[in-house]
Amino acid sequence: MLYINCPHCGMRSQNEFSYGGDASVKRPELNKEVSDQEWDNFVYNRKSLRGKHLELWQHISGCRQWIKVERDTATHEIFRTFKADEEVA
Amino acid sequence: MTQAFRIENGGLINRDKKLSFKFNGKTYFGYEGDTLASALLANGVHLVGRSFKYHRPRGFFGAGVDEPYAVVQLYRNGETEPNIKATEQELFDGLEAKSVNCWPSVNFDIGAINNFLKIFLPAGFYYKTFMWPKSFWYRIYEPFIRKAAGLGVASTKHDKERYEHKYEYCDLLIAGSGPSGLAGAYAAAKNGAKVILAEDKPRFGGSLLTSDVNIGNQSGKDWAEGIIAELKTMPNVVVKNRSQIFGYYDHNMLVMSEKVSDHLPSTKKYHPNKRLWYIRAKEVLISSGSIERPIVFGNNDTPGVMLSSAAKEYLKVYGVLVGRKPLVFTNNDSGYETAIEFKKHGVDPVVLDSRKNPESEIIDEAKNLGINIKNSYVVVAAQGYKKVKSADIASISEDKKQLGKIENIQCDCICVSGFWTPTIHLASQSGNKTKFKEEIDAFVPGQSKQNEITLGAANGVFSLEETLKTSFTAGSELSKKITENDNKVAIPNVVEKKSSQHDKFWCVPLPKGKNYKRFLDFQNDVAVSDVEIALREGYRSIEHVKRYTTLGMATDQGKTSNLNGLQLVSEIENKVVPAVGHTTFRPPYTPVSIGAIVGREVGKHSKPTRKSPMHSWHEKNNAVFVDAGVWLRPRYYKRGNENLFEGSKREAKNVRTNVGVCDVTTLGKIDIKGPDAAELLNRVYTNAWLKLPVGKARYGVMLREDGIVMDDGTTTRISENHYHMTTTTAQAANVLSHLEYYLQLVWPELNVNVVSTTEQWAGAAIAGPKSRDLLQKLFPNSDVSNEGLPFMGYMEGDLFGVKARIFRISFSGELAYEVNVESDYGNFMWEKIMEIGEEFKIQPYGTEALSTLRIEMGHVAGSELDGRTIPFDNALEGLVSKKKDFIGKRSLQRSAFIAEDRQRIVGVVPLDKQTSIPEGSHLVKDDKAPLPNPKLGHISASCWSVEYDNPFSLAILKDGKNMIGQKLFAMSPLKNKVIPVEIVSSHYVDPKGERVRS
């Protein structure tokens, strides 16, 4: 079970969180003309990276905040975590 | 029965407490502190089971966790548990056990015929022999395999025992209480670290219990006892015996199974049977020791052949002689230690050493005691069927290829030592890439992967002095990092005998003309010849060889067989062992009871049970409950002998004619506040929300980004910046997360807060033509007329002093209202409604009547919003705004979603107006068409229409828009039904929706 550092609550076990997928995906702006390809990329197409991956988790049984977690998908090593509005450098 | 093989004195058992037990129906006696294995051996019982494949007689091979044979069915306190290792089961008074794998009995076993048919059961026999003809599989092969090849029998009864889970955090977790674990624990504890020390056996001390060493001028055993006693007094230390750490998971999470009650005749009151510990450790010290390796020779599975370390443990810990004429067969000095122990107890062993001229302190001691030692000698084959009677022995050439003349010597047990294999399972599970250590012919942990360190024998270090030194140091260093204390602990003096180099020899060649089975894996009956066949047939990867031959796949997970298997593959393949590699170690290290894994989450505790504030009223009024997610909801209120069909029909009819009340507390409720609340709703729902006035409710549908309907419900504007959203019972949690996702990540600029208020409000739906009359009496000071509170209107009211929210919304399609009060007043509200409603012939109605009412109205619910439908499919396209953008809108342009013949909701009526259509039935054009019969749609929900008094169903049907009036067939192969049906509008009752507005 992973041990995730919630930027709001501190170190918590994985079973308090739910996974939210790739954090680098940006939703196209509302009311903007979007091509089929762009929309498909947003809704469906994911890279399924091996290695360092920035992903979303929600601290669902804690503060209910969505957070960003930089994790190695092969080793499960967690490098850094960020608040939702924090820029990832 | 006398315990003929128990020595007069000695051992760590309690001779004052005699225990009676039964094995295969026969009564024996043992002592407190025995294991089932030691007690049986004390009584001279060596035959305990039959092997998995050939059903050959099997005895005891080890004395602990590594035991491959002695797996029994245990009976305790009216319960039975399969696959218990007799070497791990502590004896208690009244214990009963039986052999497994034998039928009809351990002494006469039908399956042993396999032994004579073994030519037909080579490697991969599961894949080959039983493959053809196909029809034989079910009738002959499978039943045969099940009968002959199973291990124990699982109980089919409910398990009365209780199992607990515990979460723990510590600075240093130590796996194993041998010299390394004790030293590490002691040093770290002295530095104030929070330490957990786990030992799988009942006694602490590991190898110190059986080895002839001195630490700090005491015997190893006494030193261990002193350390444990001191650790137990320290508040920062937890020491746990009977506790096996079986899994090393990510981020230093380890899981330990503590056997709390297995050693007792029955579990004490308020005690669990087992306790599963989830331990998050800052640092882990793996001091799991090592397991002795067998040497492979002919018939090496005969009862009486066992590890030399096990023979020593039976003698030193349990005071049991495993034989009176022992033969010790060794390639290293450990065998001599066992021989010396035998000799000290008046038994004359013969030692066969594969080495030519070994010299060491231990060997000198053996020689001085006058032990008969034969160098360059090996056991070629054990003789005897149910017990070793003699051994064929021979001298062996220096290259270990040529055997000398075969001699036969009498013996009643053969104690084997092929050197030691470090127990690296936990290190490997942590992700540590292990490395092969040439000097010991075994793998040891490599670079640490997580915060783990492996020391002592588990790290391939067999010198006690070095083990203590490194472990004391590690305990100090690891704890210093955490506690910043630096209390020095003096490392005690060690007296131990130096040993000489072991012989890299593991398998005795077959003598000419002999075809003995030489077993590698004792539990799964994998012999040298099986691995040879696998390699001949082209299997190369060790992972493939393992699966094809089943080497190392039994419940002992190859603890004694892995390395010899690798040696064999490397020899045939002409590769070095590290190039062959080993198979992956996966948790659990030892089998763990399913009950322990499940813990207390069984039966009604398998999930939380949510009840509405009116639950006790429902119970008192004969409600029959149904699970709705984790909620319990009344399905109908039983009157007399009514069944579900009759009761729900009565309730639904009463709503259509008078008035009914339904508990709708379970609906998800979300409070939405903030200046941008309307904007959020406008983006989340498909319809327009910016112009909803205060005091009005609106029905909305929300999509996922892929255009599929996520949920529906009404949202009410309570005040300028305050909305009350309702969701379906099932989707409440998902919708909240969905809103939080968009507010926190996608549109953080929106100034809105959302919070779940599901549990804050109790809800009652009051529905039926007389509902307004009732409402007026409930709220005499409010104007609830059609003008005062029109359809989709909202007002606050005073329910006899209790603040209430009144919504004029309808799911039943009748004139209807929903009243919400704070949860604590729920029961008060409900009783008032029932009391005042009496004059209007009110009846409570449950979910079944609720479904009936919504189905015949064509209102969609979870069975239509099933994660596969878009708004059009549910006839909800009128709610999809063309003007504004919203979540999922872009997806609605996908070609499949705008296809001319897109699926759509329809009503379905059986032509005979009698036969109810099972939910899930498929709609087809031709009921006689060959399979697979093209499916046009499926029945999503069925009811008995109380309006028309005939069955009615909803269906999602391909090109449903143009199918009205068509005749089709509803087919349910599950229920074996074919029903001719007519397709009608989904709005079966009141298609214009006049009633809700009346």
Ligand SMILES: [Zn+2]
């Ligand atoms: Zn948090």
